[in-house]
Amino acid sequence: METETNLTGLFVPLVTPFTDDLRLAPDALARLADEALSAGARGLVALGTTAEAATLTAEEKRAVVRVCAAACRAHGAPLIVGVGTNDTAAAVATLRELAARGDVTAALVPAPPYTRPGEAGTLAHFTALAEHGGLPLVVYDIPYRTAQPLSPGTLHALGHLPEVIGVKYATGAIDAATMELLGRPAPGFAVLGGDDAVISPLLAAGARGGILASANVRTADFGELISLWHRDAAGPARELGAELAQLSAALFAEPNPTVIKGVLHAQGRIPSPAVRLPLLAASAEAVRRATDLSTARTARMRQPVAS
Structure with a gap:
């Protein structure tokens, strides 16, 4: 089981590459998985x-799980799998199926979306998953999508x-509730940032790492950002964090993961920028801006030093 000690660092939530006719592109997914782990992602x-x-x-x-699990086995890396449903019994069944594989480290599970069961209902939901699912759980706190906020007290109980x-x-803010959560985490309970644009200040406040969609694009730099904060290198961390915040904002300028896929396609890393309905492909302008920012640091680092 992962512990707070090793549930640390950068975890990349991979896009699912499709072909132009919207079929799964497993070879492209395998390449993305290998690239992310080779670039320093923890999992x-x-x-x-x-x-x-x-x-x-x-x-x-x-x-998708088979492809990602193979990459993680090859790199000795943990694999977390998303399990999102407002049906507790169905979630338990999915968790059991994943646990039976033997190569899934944990499941990423949001508060039951749309149902809005309240915090007591959410706690009961996770209690059932913990008791019957057979797999370690990472709570996904994203009220923007679930419409179910979780207080620091509920997260502490979880x-x-x-x-x-x-x-x-991924609550969309760093506020008093955030500081309360980070100030008294339960033993063995790791806080990972999920709002890409504010990951740097969250790390500065004590988060152990991040699950960051933008790291599909600049994996090594997001990994370096986490490492800098862990080493208390505040100056370089602030500089890199400010740059990556601009990139993250550009990558989320249109519904996720449309811009990320556009950039990955522009870089030749996936066969198509295609997304499935109800998503629509990102605009050319959004992809252009994010692509420019995706290489900004690399270009600056290659500039000759003035003599």
């Missing part, structure tokens, strides 16, 4: 929001469940 996340998991068939989901090992914290 991968499959079937998250960035993966367009809601549009994948059950067999496609299994194929952190004391034996199978809950952390939270992807």
Whole structure:
């Protein structure tokens, strides 16, 4: 089981590459997985929001997990798999299927979306998953998508469940609630940032790492940002964090993961920028701006030093 000690660093929630006719492109996914881990990612996340998991068939989901699991085995890296549903019994069944594989480290699970069961209902949901799912859980706190906010007290209670090992914290703000959460985490409970544009200040406040969609594009730089904050190198961390915040804003200028896919296609890393309905492909201007920012630091680093 992952612990707070090693549920640390950068986890990349991979996009799901498609062909132009919207078929799964497993070879491209395998390349992305290998590239991310070779660039220093601690682990991968499959079937998250960035993966367009809601549009994948059950067999496609299994194929994605197989590809990502193979890459993680080759690199000795943890694999987290998204399990998002407002049906507790269905979530338990999915967790059991994943646990039976033997190569999935944990599941990333949001508060039940749309149902809005309240914080007591959410705690009961995760208690059932922890007791019956057979797999460690990372809570996904993203009220922007679930419409179910979670207080620091509820997250603290969730952190004391034996199978809950952390939270992807994506509330859209760094405020008093954030500081309360970071100030008294449950033992063995890691806080990972999930709002890409504000990951730098969240790391400065004590987050252990991040699950960052923007790291599909500049994996090594996001990994370096986390490392800089862990080493208390505040000056370089602030500089790099400010640059990556601009990139993240550009990558999220249109619905995720449309711009990310556009940039990856422009870089020749996936066969098509295609997304499945109800998403529409990103605009050319959004892709152009994000692509320019995706190489900004590399270009600056290559400039000759003035004599």
